């Protein structure tokens with residue numbers, strides 16, 4: 001595929017993750033955007049365009065949330081666009097921003113992702129129910145956890161994966177999250193498999209400690225063209241590949257054990273990055289982990305493991321920070337928190353910091369030149385993938 | 391990465407800060423009601439349920455027979471061709487055991503959501519519904535329900551049907 005500009009990530013910012021932030025969405029956007037600009041050494045006036053990602057308006061209870069947040073994100077008096085593919089939004093925001101710069105239309109683009117889930121009472125879960133079909137599904141008394149539990153059970157049964165193995169994802173990511181300064185209070189920690197297995201059964205096979213929390217936060221990155229990158233930094237981190245893909249909303253007509261749409265998104269990104277053997281050429285992966293099993297499920301979709309093989313890689317320690325393929329060294333959504341769109345962009349920011357060697361206590365042991373961030377969303381439908389490299 | 395956090399440390403609130411009025415809040419409740427006509431395909435499908443029949447749509451180009459029905463084949467991107475009555479039996483494609491209600495409150499006796507592959511449809515095709523008569527505790531349900539298990543629909547009495555997905559009460563295990 002042809003494009004005009006090579007695109008680099010120049011800076012990133014991330015607010016503290018909180019179950020309930022006093023800061024409004026606008027204030028969170030401002031903080032993340034300010035941090036990203038400061039780390040890039042640029043000012044808002046240098047930004048030729050702004051991209052916003054934020055998930056359902058129903059969480060904030062603000063319709064046209066993109067416009068509402070624009071001022072905090074710096075999106076006024078300049079080209080501004082919102083993109084939204086559910087949980088896939090945060091990674092998609094970088095793809096969206098990449099387009100702005102790669103097209104040659106802009107040399108700089110500020111990408112901001114925000115989620116403030118706490119205002120929805122008694123629990124944002126209620127707002128999620130509107131993702132289900134209003135005719136054939138909602139009258140059954142749905143809740144969001146159902147679709148994950150159904151997919152998780154299908155995945156476990158097809159590959160005969162014990163619940164104990166899936167619990168290891170929670171153990172790993174919650175431990176990794178201890179080193180993340182933005183982690184939400186009470187989310188990371190030292191847990192055993194038994195702790196995870198003994199936690200409350202919400203919707204079997206999903207236990208409480210296999211689910212990421214509800215979070216308020218914002219994240220931002222600064223994207224620039226090669227021309228600007230070379231002037232601004234000796235350590236450019238390039239967007240080497242982007243991919244996205246959507247499957248049918250008739251989710252009960254396809255086999256949920258394998259996320260084909262993630263595979264197609266990954267293949268698109270790998271083709272662009274000229275990656276032929278992702279297991280060797282991807283050095284770390286921030287795989288989307290809103291539920292513990294999802295990390296494994298997505299690793300397989302990303303072709304980082306054969307179908308059914310991801311649990312074995314996890315058991316062997318391959319995906320630990322000091323393993324051959326660190327997965328979610330940040331702590332991920334299970335260990336840091338899950339402010340939907342901001343969580344996806346947090347993953348891109350983590351890969352950026354890891355590739356620059358700026359991840360501090362979270363820095364992975366092996367040298368890394370190329371990393372991947374992935375998110376997922378909607379009715380088991382959307383895969384979004386970004387490959388960064390130095 | 392985080393020296394800026396000193397500038398923007400965030401102000402975490404507790405639920406009680408809101409409930410006990412320790413911070414100022416403004417409240418708003420959505421007053422919105424929706425009435426959806428069921429559309430062409432689902433209208434026919436629900437009329438079928440009212441008659442105690444499950445209706446699917448078939449596409450002649452790819453041959454698929456699908457529920458929930460739609461008037462187009464999204465694979466072939468053309469109008470599909472005919473209504474086909476399929477059976478009110480099927481197999482459990484996957485299931486779960488839910489102790490959580492829509493508002494995240496908890497229940498003692500769980501519901502058992504499942505994807506049912508409907509007999510007479512293309513293999514692997516079905517819809518979501520509930521399982522019944524499979525026990526009231528997690529242990530009982532896990533001992534009783536298996537993926538691949540044959541099930542059949544339990545219909546609401548004809549006089550009580552409204553032309554909705556709930557005209558089927560649930561699916562229960564059957565010999566098969």
Ligand SMILES: [Zn+2]
Nearest residue numbers: 449452463466
């Ligand atoms: Zn067809």
